[in-house]
Amino acid sequence: MPFQKVRVRFAPSPTGPLHMGGVRTALYNYLFAKKNGGDFILRIEDTDQKRFVEGAEEYIINSLKWCGITIDEGIGAGGDYGPYRQSERKEIYKEYANQLIESGNAYYAFDSSEELEEMRERLKAAKVATPQYNAVTRETMKNSLTLSDDEVKSRLASGDPHTIRIKVPRKEEIRIKDIIRGWVVVHSSKIDDKIIFKSDGMPTYHMANVIDDHLMKISHVIRGEEWLPSTPVHVLLYKFLGWEDEMPEFAHLPLLLKPDGNGKLSKRDGDQLGFPVFPLEWKDPASGETYSGYRENGYFPEAFLNILAFLGWNPGTTSEFFNLDELIEAFSLERVGKSGSKFDLEKAHWYNQHYLRNKSNKELAELLMPVLKENNITAEADFVEQVCGLMKERATFIPDMMEGKYFFERPTEYDEKTLRKKWKQESPSIVAGLRELIKSTEDFTSDILEKKIKEHLEKNEISIGIAMPNLRLLTCGVGSGPSIFDVIALLGKNETLARIDESLIHIQKQQPAN
Ligand code: GLU
Secondary structure: OOOOOOEEEEOOOOOOOOOHHHHHHHHHHHHHHHHOOOEEEEOEOOOOHHHOOOOHHHHHHHHHHHHOOOOOEEOOOEOOOOOOEHHHOHHHHHHHHHHHHHOOOEEEEOOOHHHHHHHHHHHHHOOOOOOOOOOOHHHHOOEOOOOOHHHHHHHHHOOOOOEEEEOOOOOOEEEEEEOOOEEEEEEHHHOOOOEEEOOOOOEOHHHHHHHHHHHOOOOEEEEEHHHHHHHHHHHHHHHHOOOHHHOOEEEEEOOEEOOOOOOEOOOOHHHHHOOOOEOOOEEOOOOOOEEOEOOOOOOOHHHHHHHHHOOOEOOOOOOOOOOHHHHHHHOOHHHEOOOOEEOOHHHHHHHHHHHHHOOOHHHHHHHHHHHHHHOOOOOOHHHHHHHHHHHHHHOOOHHHHHHHHHHOOOOOOOOHHHHHHHOOOOHHHHHHHHHHHHHHOOOOOHHHHHHHHHHHHHHOOOOHHHHHHHHHHHHHOOOOOOOHHHHHHHHOHHHHHHHHHHHHHHHHHHOOOO
């Protein structure tokens, strides 16, 4: 390898919010860098000023931060190879464009958009499948290969709008070694003479990308599959600039597909299919439209990363839960697949549930507190922790624990279905017996309550399938939840008795017993 150190870059364009596929690219770059003792660099590719979106760069940085992906170098971190925003590197690119022209590997093109359109129409009429500006058509166009030197000079001197195009050889096999795909061979006749410098004085993506990767000593280019068709042009540029021996290695990641496997996961899919496609919520400054985010939807960053890691990679074992450090340890590009990965919502929930259950009650309580506040509920931290302990097995997201709202508020409404099915004529007397028992229980723990209540029911031949739902209904107003003995032990004796009394009055008013 011509590089002394692994250096990878995540190079998003600030044209909108970062899609989850983009976060996955950042993650794989980061994992690869950390696994190999290398650097993870953030570079902003903002050469397309027409597509620049206000706030996008900040969004990218915040998204990486939320995920716990730290930037070693680049935007927000500094470094020796800056500036890291391409719009601030304009001068650098110009010099290399001139070098390419001088070596005969690029040329000036003066064609107007009408002339380009005319050329396409002409080729279409001649039944050319993909009309393009290439080794054949360039001969008929207005460029420094067809115009006289004097004319070119005078056009340049008078500021005639022009672009610079790469001169793609007519017959050449371009070979790309991709870590994930193996050798990819493309014939140069399939490639057009891409614009490398635009008339606005900015380089295009291809030019800036290659120059920056070279100058920033990038050892591995890890990016989405959608960039594979551009790679032959990049390989040519490395060659033309004399950097062939220092070309980075390439790895093109598989696409992220919709849950049904039909096509690429697009930015509109998420909210339609019930899951976010963006890490953080994004409000489109132009349309005012809001797209939901994983963070706002209650996903934990560690769950999000675990989900992303498995969309394209697998550890080759049956283990499925990996925190960031474990991912670094297990990751390799060799275990990234070639085919697209389908997003699976159920699996995403399963991951979140896992990380929720793994949190301590204290952590969960801290996360639940703001939700309680939104619901105008105030409670002692210690009590909230215990509620979390009981509710966490039943929750996928933090707000799901609000199913246990009854811990904080006495019930005033009662689950209709349970009422209909379980509230019998004998219910008031069953409950009266339970009330006595609860009242007389000194040591008010779940185990003792369970033992005493079960003994009482057995002795008096009372159906547990009626007594327990009745007790739950009176104390909580619902038909299901964590162990009712745990629940009343946590509520405490006085609160349990008060709830039974109040609820009996409500229920009798609300519905006569069956
Ligand atoms: N600027 C490109 C993007 O927006 C980067 C592609 C690459 O990594 O080369 O994804």
